[in-house]
Amino acid sequence: xxxRETGVRGxxxxxxxxxxxxxxxxxxxxxxxxxxxxxxxxLPPVTGxxxxxxxxxxxxxxPWTAAAELRVGPDLVVAHAREATSxxxxxxLQDRLRRRVERALDSRQTARRSxxxxxxxGGTAEDGPRAAAEPxxxxxx
Numbered sequence: 634x635x636x637r638e639t640g641v642r643g644x645x646x647x648x649x650x651x652x653x654x655x656x657x658x659x660x661x662x663x664x665x666x667x668x669x670x671x672x673x674x675x676l677p678p679v680t681g682x683x684x685x686x687x688x689x690x691x692x693x694x695x696p697w698t699a700a701a702e703l704r705v706g707p708d709l710v711v712a713h714a715r716e717a718t719s720x721x722x723x724x725x726l727q728d729r730l731r732r733r734v735e736r737a738l739d740s741r742q743t744a745r746r747s748x749x750x751x752x753x754x755g756g757t758a759e760d761g762p763r764a765a766a767e768p769x770x771x772x773x774x
Contacts, residue, residue: 646679647671647703652686659685659719663699666727670734677706683726685719697722701730708737 649664663685671679681703688696695715699722703710710733714725750756 646681648682650682650684652684653689654687655685655719659723662720663723663726666723667701667730670727670731676734676738680704681710685722687719699723699726701726703730703734705734705737706741708741710734710737 647667649660649667651660663683667683681701683699683701683703685697685699688698690696695717697716697719699714699716699719701710701712710730712726712729712733714722714729716722716725
């Protein structure tokens with residue numbers, strides 16, 4: 634069952650705000666991109682905020698800044714982007730946020746491995762990776 638089927642979305646707990654002269658269309662595009670990153674199955678609860686800002690200085694080379702600070706389960710995920718247009722900044726933020734969320738989830742999954750040593754390090758055969766793949770009746774006693 635996906636988040637859309639249950640009516641629960643991960644992006645709803647994330648506040649999106651603007652600083653400076655930012656149009657509503659820019660905010661809608663940012664919400665859609667952040668929603669695409671956070672709308673995936675198996676993602677723990679997400680809270681935090683995303684902001685986009687336009688510099689007041691017209692001579693700035695990269696006047697658009699986008700930043701996200703999200704708590705994904707127990708992990709803090711932070712991403713920043715600075716670009717010439719709002720769309721480029723949003724796209725760059727989406728790419729960086731997706732990579733950092735995946736990295737946070739992968740680090741949590743690898744940390745859940747068994748504490749028992751493998752058979753070649755003195756552990757029992759039942760603790761090894763092949764033990765889970767073999768049926769219990771085929772293992773030697």
